Amino acid sequence: MTESDGTPHPGSAAPDGEPIYADRVYRSMPGVISGVLLLLVAGWLIGDAVLNGTGKTPWVALAAVPVFASPVIAYTLRPAVLANDRRLLVRNPLRTIDAPWAAVEGLRAGYSVELFAAGKKFQVWAVPVSLRQRKRANRELAKGGSGSLHASRLGMSTRPPRTVLPDAPDPTRAWSDQVVGVLQELAERNAGRAEAAGAVRISWCWWIIAPTLAGLVALIAVIAAA
Template sequence: MTSSPRTPNNPGGPAEPPYADRVYRSTAALISGVLVLLLAAWIGGDALVRGEGRTPWAAVAGLLFAVPLVVAFTLRPAVFANDDRLRIRNPFRTITLPWGAVEGVRAGYSSEVFAGGTKYQLWAVPVSLRQRKRVARQQARRATDDPYGRTSATADVTDARSRRAPADQTVDDLREQAERCASRPTAQGEPVVRWAYGIIAPCVVGAIALAVLFATA
């Protein structure tokens, strides 16, 4: 979704910001999260309808504990980037980093961003060593097929993104955007970290309820 920016030639334009967030998420995590939630709903619903004695209460407490965790680690993680800031939505925290505060972005065994002397992981951009190995094999195969690199400039540009693992390419994009936008006046400020109490609170309540049920069984 895009909006029309307000420009000098369009002083009466809308007041929306002249940029849109680019969103990075893990498709595999989203699919697995939906499947696990469907399974939990099936098992929990069956326990609620057919269970006897303490079983329905245990099902409620278990769902209250498990469902937020599944959402936190599968559906919730996302990275939002625009020209002013990087917003990282991890399982239990949301970190907002103005580009001027970002010191670096890298992908080792995990995707990470550094700001204010602190390292923050990008849960929504998982690093896959298998994908890296597959890309390395493809590059080796290309080198074997054409040892002198006799390819056209158009082919090189078109195929450039396929020569990087998805996580590495995403980190490259974020690093390039950080370098490009760090000097913007609207991209200055300090990192802001907010805890996801909407995820944490029901997990704690569910855990306490399960502990009470097991202790009094």
């Protein structure tokens, strides 16, 4: 949780007297909104097929629920990045990567955001890279720079650059680049902490995988039934 100005909310004090900060959470809001809309539309269509369908249609619709809903949840609602002063937790569609800061080697935002930890590379699904947003940010940066240069040539005084609060929107940087910058700073600041040591842990999201496979088997069985 964060305060309204974008700074982390301080929790209770740690044994050494330092405050414990809640996790910073990053996720793609367009992805969440699209996932909710897809689930609503699918729920309406499947409900209609179950109530008004004939023959095998209701059973096919019911068997298709986990086959459709589970991947939608996995790829739109589940992805998130959680970071505190001890570790970085990356929730991807089918895997969760729990990386203490001491094991984080770096983050990079190219055509996608990538996490390098323990000699491996992981995609960060929760922070998609928008090339259009990046181009717009570059235009804003160039516009500010050219305006300041023009004013200085005319002998006009220019206002000091606007201070951007932590986690606050910065029009001169794409959102993905801002997130990577914040996480990289957290990694550099906390890598030496004793609480931030440990090995990278990777776990599979079986509550997504198992229902999808079971639903797929049931769907094939229902369709193949005479």
